[in-house]
Structure formats: C-alpha cells, structure tokens
Amino acid sequence: MKILLVVKSKAIETLGPQYLSAIAKKAGHECKITDIADAPLVATVWYPDVIGYSIMTGDREKFKALNEEIKKSICVTSIVGGPDVTFFPQGYEWADHVVQGEGENWLANFLASKRLKEDAYPDLDSIPWPDRSDFKDMPIRDFIGSRGCTNSCAYCYNSAWNEMYPDLSKIRYRSAKDVVNEVASVQPRFAYFQDSTFGVSLKWIREFCKEYGRTVRIPYHVHLRPNMVTQERVSLLADSGCVSVKIALETASSRLRKLINRGRSSNEDVYIAARLLKREKIALILQNIFALPSATIEDDLDTLEVNIKARPAYAWVSIFQPYPRTVLADYCEKEGLYTGNYSEIADNFFEGSVLNISDEHKMRVACLQRIFAFCVEMQVMPKVEDLTWERLPKFIHNTMRRVGDKRMFPGVL
Numbered sequence: 001m002k003i004l005l006v007v008k009s010k011a012i013e014t015l016g017p018q019y020l021s022a023i024a025k026k027a028g029h030e031c032k033i034t035d036i037a038d039a040p041l042v043a044t045v046w047y048p049d050v051i052g053y054s055i056m057t058g059d060r061e062k063f064k065a066l067n068e069e070i071k072k073s074i075c076v077t078s079i080v081g082g083p084d085v086t087f088f089p090q091g092y093e094w095a096d097h098v099v100q101g102e103g104e105n106w107l108a109n110f111l112a113s114k115r116l117k118e119d120a121y122p123d124l125d126s127i128p129w130p131d132r133s134d135f136k137d138m139p140i141r142d143f144i145g146s147r148g149c150t151n152s153c154a155y156c157y158n159s160a161w162n163e164m165y166p167d168l169s170k171i172r173y174r175s176a177k178d179v180v181n182e183v184a185s186v187q188p189r190f191a192y193f194q195d196s197t198f199g200v201s202l203k204w205i206r207e208f209c210k211e212y213g214r215t216v217r218i219p220y221h222v223h224l225r226p227n228m229v230t231q232e233r234v235s236l237l238a239d240s241g242c243v244s245v246k247i248a249l250e251t252a253s254s255r256l257r258k259l260i261n262r263g264r265s266s267n268e269d270v271y272i273a274a275r276l277l278k279r280e281k282i283a284l285i286l287q288n289i290f291a292l293p294s295a296t297i298e299d300d301l302d303t304l305e306v307n308i309k310a311r312p313a314y315a316w317v318s319i320f321q322p323y324p325r326t327v328l329a330d331y332c333e334k335e336g337l338y339t340g341n342y343s344e345i346a347d348n349f350f351e352g353s354v355l356n357i358s359d360e361h362k363m364r365v366a367c368l369q370r371i372f373a374f375c376v377e378m379q380v381m382p383k384v385e386d387l388t389w390e391r392l393p394k395f396i397h398n399t400m401r402r403v404g405d406k407r408m409f410p411g412v413l
Helices: 015-026 039-046 060-073 083-087 104-111 158-164 176-186 202-215 231-240 254-259 267-279 297-310 327-334 359-378 392-408
Strands: 002-007 030-035 050-054 077-081 140-143 146-148 171-173 190-193 220-224 242-250 283-290 314-319
Touching: 002 015, 002 039, 015 030, 015 050, 015 104, 030 039, 039 060, 050 060, 060 077, 077 083, 083 158, 140 176, 176 202, 202 231, 231 242, 231 267, 242 267, 242 297, 267 283, 267 297, 283 297, 283 359, 297 359, 314 359, 359 392
Parallel strands: 002 030, 002 050, 050 077, 140 190, 190 220, 220 242, 242 283, 283 314
Antiparallel strands: 146 171
C-alpha cells in the first residue's frame, strides 16, 4: 500500500506525521510526507492508495479544497487527523476517516489485516522513532521526550484534551535512554526538544542529562516554566550541552496572569531564571503575549519593562488569538470580545488582534509588537504616543543615535 501524508509546510519537521510514517514503513508499506503546495503533483505522479492530512485550526478549508482537487484525479482513501480534527471532528464529513487524538494505534489497526486485540504501541518507548527521510539535510532536528502538559493555560487546548482523555496521565515520558539513543542515531548539528515543558520530573531530567552528557553532547534547546528554573535544573542542563531555553512570561500583569491561569509564576521568577541561565551561559528566549482579553496598552508596556529588566538573549512576542474550545476563547465570546470566524486566526498571531477592541488599541499593539525585540535589545521604553506608524521611524532613529553616542563616548553619556 502507498500512503501519502500531507502537512501544511515542510520548513520544519512535523513529528506527528513522521511517527505515522515510521509505523507505516514498519508494517511493510510505502510512505511519503509532502506539503500542501506539492501534494497535487505528488499524488498524481505517485498514485497513493491512502492520503492523510495533518490539520491545524484555521486550515480546514485549505485541506478540504486540496482533497477535492486530488480526488478528481485519482481514487484514494482520505484520512484526517491533527489538532483541529481532534477537537472539531464535526467539520470533516468530507473525509473517509476521521482520527481524533494520537494516531499511532489507530493507524496500526487500519493497516493490520484484522482488528488488533491490544494496542500495538502500549507505551511511548514502543513507538518507532520518527521517519525523517522526507526531511533531509536539516541542521536542526526536532525531538520529544514526553507527551502532555501538567499546566492548564486558559489560551491552550490542554484542558479540553484532559477532559477528552481522562485516562491518560497529564504527562507521559519516554525513557531517558530511548530519547538519547534516538538523538545519537540522528546525529543532528542541533537538537530541538518540542516538549511542552521539558523535564518536569527531576528524576527523569537527572537521568536524561547524565546519559545525554555522557553519550551525545550535541547542543540542544528546551522549553521551561519560570518557576521551574532552579539552580539544579540549570546546572544539569548546562553540563549536558543545553545552550538555549524558551520561557514564557506571557504578561507582567498579575491580574492577567490569573485570567490565563498562569498565576503560579511571577515576574520575580523570570528575573531569577534569567540570572541563573546567564550564569551558566544558557541563552534565554523570553516569550510574551500582547492584547490579552481586557489588557490595556499600559499592561503590554509593563510586559516590555519586565523583559528589559530580565535582558533575555531574545524577546519574542505574539498577539493573542482566541482558539475555539479554550477557556479564554469562551471568555471572549461571553464578553463580546470575539464573535468572528475562527478560520481567520491560523497565521494571525504576528499580524494583529482579531478581538473587538478599538482600532487605535489594535494599532498601538501592532506597533509595539514590531519594535518589542528592538526595545529590549536597546534597553529603551517607548511612550504610548510613540506607538503610531508615523512616529515609529523617528523613535527608532533617535534611539539608535543615543546608542551610537553612548558607544562613541563611553562613560560620558
């Protein structure tokens, strides 16, 4: 059997379809992964028996149109899966099969000659490593040591996932040795761990760092929470080869942190984390969200100020988008902040707010988002009146002049 798996883009690795490809090949079938742009050509040249689509929220109509186009040319069984399908299966009547949640055991059953009595893959270590053959010559390779998340952020699907799958542990680990062996077999120039939060279990992270530092020592990146960054964790990571970490501050406002269910961390946690990571020469990428429901432009400027004080290696900021079936999206609908079409949000978190707020507020948020990293790098705070498209060039010019003067006359200005 020939199986074609289609993702939105192959610019980065997509571990879900790669795991499925590995399972298909292990069962003796041919499998390819392509992107939505190349899928029509690949399908009409290769003639797959099965085509599977991995779909994110906001992309449903693109894949529906693709499926219609391909089915006009060839006879093929279509399967849909991915985040959007998991939470909104009612929108996929156009597919032959709809797969919710993790797809490994479903695919193993689909490919088997008769119904399996038990799961083919009862734990994460039993699942074959991702098939990377269609993602060649990539200096950065993606890995994952655990599935799930212990947190319930209001802007995330995690709460809905836990309600749908109450029998699954909130977080499940692969063995540290299995993860390290996979990295050793791939031998990337850089390893990017996609875990929602890396090494929540201290026991696991101790085992991983010991094995990784001894066996691999390839530079790598992980995601942590602010209040997880302790001296022990940072030392373990640094000693084993970790060179960069993402931490989500999200907002400096304690009021907004409670709204998004991130009240257990504080600005002080971020300052402590920044100091600990800098001491061990691990680069900090600090993540933030602007235009949260009920946020003012002053709230977002306060978030900038915390980033300036923390001095991360890079300050990242996106603009809040309400994803359906999340707590925060329900809040936005209840408060009349969002009544639009969720299909518009897929690629919008760097473009602007879709909430029902004033045009002036949207403009100021967009302006501040564009200059956020610049302001953190240059250690400058703009005024609210600077946040217009007309005034930004002058603000940036004057800032760079001041930076130039300080570097030209050190200790004087």
